[in-house]
Amino acid sequence: MSEPIDRAPGHDAPASETPGGAPGGAPKQASGSVDAKLGADVFKLDTEPHIVIDVEKCRTVCVQRACLQVCPADLYELNDQGDTTVNWEGCLECGTCLICCDAQALRWQYPRGGCGVQYRMS
Amino acid sequence: MEKVECIVVGGGLAGLAAAYGLARDGVEVMVLERGNYSGAKNVTGGRLYVRALRHIFPELWDDAPFERPVAHELITLLGDGAATTVGLASPRLAGPPPQSYTVQRARFDQWFADKAAAAGAMVVTDMKADELLLDGDRVIGVRAGGDEVGADVTIVAEGVLGLLASGAGLREQPRPADHAVGFKEIIELPAGVIEDRWRLNEGEGAAQLFMGEVSRGMTGGGFLYTNRDSIALGVVVAMEQLRTRTDGLESWQLLDAFKETAQIKPLVRGGTLAEYSAHAVYEGGADRLPRPWGAGYLLAGETAGFALNALVTVRGMDLAIASGWAAARAALAARAAGDSSAATLSVYDRFLRETFVTAAMQAGRGVPRAIENRRLFTEYPGAVARLLEGFFAVDDESQATLLRTSLRGARREFLKIDTLKDLWSLRRV
Numbered sequence: 001m002s003e004p005i006d007r008a009p010g011h012d013a014p015a016s017e018t019p020g021g022a023p024g025g026a027p028k029q030a031s032g033s034v035d036a037k038l039g040a041d042v043f044k045l046d047t048e049p050h051i052v053i054d055v056e057k058c059r060t061v062c063v064q065r066a067c068l069q070v071c072p073a074d075l076y077e078l079n080d081q082g083d084t085t086v087n088w089e090g091c092l093e094c095g096t097c098l099i100c101c102d103a104q105a106l107r108w109q110y111p112r113g114g115c116g117v118q119y120r121m122s
Numbered sequence: 123m124e125k126v127e128c129i130v131v132g133g134g135l136a137g138l139a140a141a142y143g144l145a146r147d148g149v150e151v152m153v154l155e156r157g158n159y160s161g162a163k164n165v166t167g168g169r170l171y172v173r174a175l176r177h178i179f180p181e182l183w184d185d186a187p188f189e190r191p192v193a194h195e196l197i198t199l200l201g202d203g204a205a206t207t208v209g210l211a212s213p214r215l216a217g218p219p220p221q222s223y224t225v226q227r228a229r230f231d232q233w234f235a236d237k238a239a240a241a242g243a244m245v246v247t248d249m250k251a252d253e254l255l256l257d258g259d260r261v262i263g264v265r266a267g268g269d270e271v272g273a274d275v276t277i278v279a280e281g282v283l284g285l286l287a288s289g290a291g292l293r294e295q296p297r298p299a300d301h302a303v304g305f306k307e308i309i310e311l312p313a314g315v316i317e318d319r320w321r322l323n324e325g326e327g328a329a330q331l332f333m334g335e336v337s338r339g340m341t342g343g344g345f346l347y348t349n350r351d352s353i354a355l356g357v358v359v360a361m362e363q364l365r366t367r368t369d370g371l372e373s374w375q376l377l378d379a380f381k382e383t384a385q386i387k388p389l390v391r392g393g394t395l396a397e398y399s400a401h402a403v404y405e406g407g408a409d410r411l412p413r414p415w416g417a418g419y420l421l422a423g424e425t426a427g428f429a430l431n432a433l434v435t436v437r438g439m440d441l442a443i444a445s446g447w448a449a450a451r452a453a454l455a456a457r458a459a460g461d462s463s464a465a466t467l468s469v470y471d472r473f474l475r476e477t478f479v480t481a482a483m484q485a486g487r488g489v490p491r492a493i494e495n496r497r498l499f500t501e502y503p504g505a506v507a508r509l510l511e512g513f514f515a516v517d518d519e520s521q522a523t524l525l526r527t528s529l530r531g532a533r534r535e536f537l538k539i540d541t542l543k544d545l546w547s548l549r550r551v
Contacts, residue, residue: 034374037307037398044158066365069372072305072400093163094400095283096303096373099296100365109285110156110163113267114248118162121226121308121352122399 034074038090046115051088051097052107058084061103070100092117125272126152126244128453129264130279131251131286133160134227135439136423137279138234138245139446140453142179145243147454152273153235153243154266156250161231163281165401167304167345168354169329170230171222171440174478178447182237187229189349190327191220194320197434198385200334201504204511205385216326224327224347224354225439226308254278254290254419261290261419274462275418275453279446282402282424292419293412293426298361300406300490302342302431305377306356308349309393316348319389331434334503336380338371340364341493344380345436346389352396353389355381358403358431360494403438404429407490408483414474415467420449428479430486432551433493441479448473488550495544502544505535 067076067084072094075087086097093116098108110116128144130137133155144151157163169192176183193216198207215221235245255263255270263272264286278287288295311319320328332344342359357376364373380386404427411428414421422428423442430437452470456462474480509531513524522530 092400113250121397122165
C-alpha cells in the first residue's frame with residue numbers, strides 16, 4: 001500500500017468543475033461555493049475509495065437519491081448514464097449519506113488510519 | 123494474539139476520559155485513534171459545559187486550552203425577514219468559575235490525549251480499528267491495521283456512527299429520524315473585533331443560537347460561538363426532513379444563505395474562512411438508547427447516544443467526558459472482580475447515574491417529539507417579530523396604549539388552540 005498523499009489547504013477541490021481555493025494556501029473570503037469551503041481543509045488522500053456505490057442497488061432500489069442533496073460537501077453527482085457517482089476524496093466523514101441511503105447502496109467505511117480529512121480546528 | 127487490559131476505540135473526549143481514568147489507576151490501556159492526532163476527526167458546535175465536570179476530574183481543568191468563557195448567551199428568532207434577539211449577560215454565566223467555554227476540538231482533544239498519555243495510557247494515532255472481535259456474544263478485542271489485539275474490556279467510543287458497535291450487533295444502525303447533520307465554518311477575526319461585535323470584556327465569549335428561517339422549515343437552526351481569534355458559524359438540521367425535501371435544496375446551501383442574511387453579514391464582515399467541517403449528531407433522545415454494556419464491552423459518548431439538543435442548550439462533549447469517566451469506573455470494578463461479564467459491567471449504569479448523564483438524558487426525554495413541531499421554526503419567529511413591531515410602531519392611526527397593543531397582538535398571534543398545545547408540548551424541553 002502506498003503512503004497517503006498530503007494535501008495542504010488550498011488544494012484543488014476534488015473532481016469538481018470549479019477549482020477550489022487559491023493556490024498556495026492563500027486565504028479565501030468567507031463566502032462562495034462548497035469547493036471554496038473544502039479548499040480550506042486539509043486532506044490526506046487514501047489510495048483507495050472509502051465509499052463505494054453499489055450501482056445496481058442504486059439504480060433499482062433507490063427512488064430518493066437523497067445523497068445528492070444531503071451531503072455537506074456536495075460530493076454526489078449523476079453521470080451521463082444517470083448513475084450516482086461520488087467524489088470521495090473531499091469527504092468530511094460525517095456519515096450523513098450512509099444514514100440517509102434507503103437502498104443501503106453504499107459500502108461506507110472510514111478512510112484508513114491517518115487518511116482522510118484532518119481538522120486543524122473544528 | 124497480543125493482549126492488554128483495556129482497549130479504547132476512539133481517541134475523542136469519551137475515549138480519552140475513559141483512558142485517563144483507567145491509566146491514572148494503573149490499568150494498562152491502549153487508545154486507537156484513526157486521525158493524525160486526537161481531534162483530527164472531531165467537530166463541535168462548539169461549547170463545553172464544564173461546571174459539573176469539575177466534580178469528576180477536579181484536577182484536570184486548570185490548564186485546559188479553552189477558547190473563551192461564555193459570558194453572553196443570545197437567542198435570535200428569524201422570521202418575516204425580522205430578527206428578535208434575547209440576550210443574557212450575567213456573572214452567573216461568566217463565573218468564576220464559568221458555566222461553559224467555547225472550544226476547538228483539534229486543540230482541546232490533543233491536550234486531553236497528552237493528559238491521558240502522561241497518566242500512562244498508550245495513545246496510538248493513525249490507527250483505525252476495523253472491527254470488534256467476538257467470542258459468542260462476548261467482545262474479546264479488536265482487529266486494527268491487520269493485527270488483532272485482545273482485551274478484558276473494550277470501551278467503544280467511536281463516535282456517533284457506531285460502525286463497529288452496530289457491525290457487532292451491540293446497537294442498531296443509525297436511522298435518519300434520530301439524527302441531525304451540522305456543518306460549520308470557522309471564520310477568523312481579530313480578538314478585538316470579536317469583543318467589539320459581541321460587546322464582550324476582553325477574553326470573554328458569546329454563544330448565539332438562531333431559530334426560524336435559517337432552517338427553511340426544518341427542525342434545526344443556526345449557531346455561532348466566539349473562539350479566541352475566530353468564530354464558529356454553522357447550521358444543524360434534522361436528517362429525515364432534509365433527506366425527504368423535494369425542492370432540490372442542498373444541505374450546504376443553508377449555511378451560505380444564512381451567511382448572506384442581514385443578521386449575519388455584518389457579524390462575519392472582513393473574516394477569513396479557515397476551515398469547513400461537518401458531522402452527524404444524535405438527537406433521538408433517551409428512549410432510543412442502546413444498552414451501553416455487555417460481556418467484555420462498554421459503549422461511551424455518542425456511540426451510546428449521549429447527546430442532547432434542548433433548543434437553548436446543546437450538549438454532547440460534557441456527556442462524553444462524564445460517560446468516559448463512568449466507563450473507566452466500571453472497567454476498574456471488573457478488574458477488581460477479575461470478571462468482565464455483562465453482569466459485572468452492568469455497574470456502568472450505576473456510575474452513569476452518579477454523574478449527570480442519566481439525569482440529563484431523562485430530563486430531555488420529551489425533547490425529540492417537541493422539536494419535531496415545525497411551527498417552532500416556521501410560524502413563531504415571525505409572530506414574535508410582529509408582536510414587537512406593534513410596540514415600536516409609530517404611524518398616523520390613533521395611538522393605543524402599550525398594554526392594549528400587546529394584548530391585541532398577543533391575542534392575534536398566540537391565542538390559538540395550536541399555540542396553546544405547542545406551549546404544553548414544550549413543557550418537557
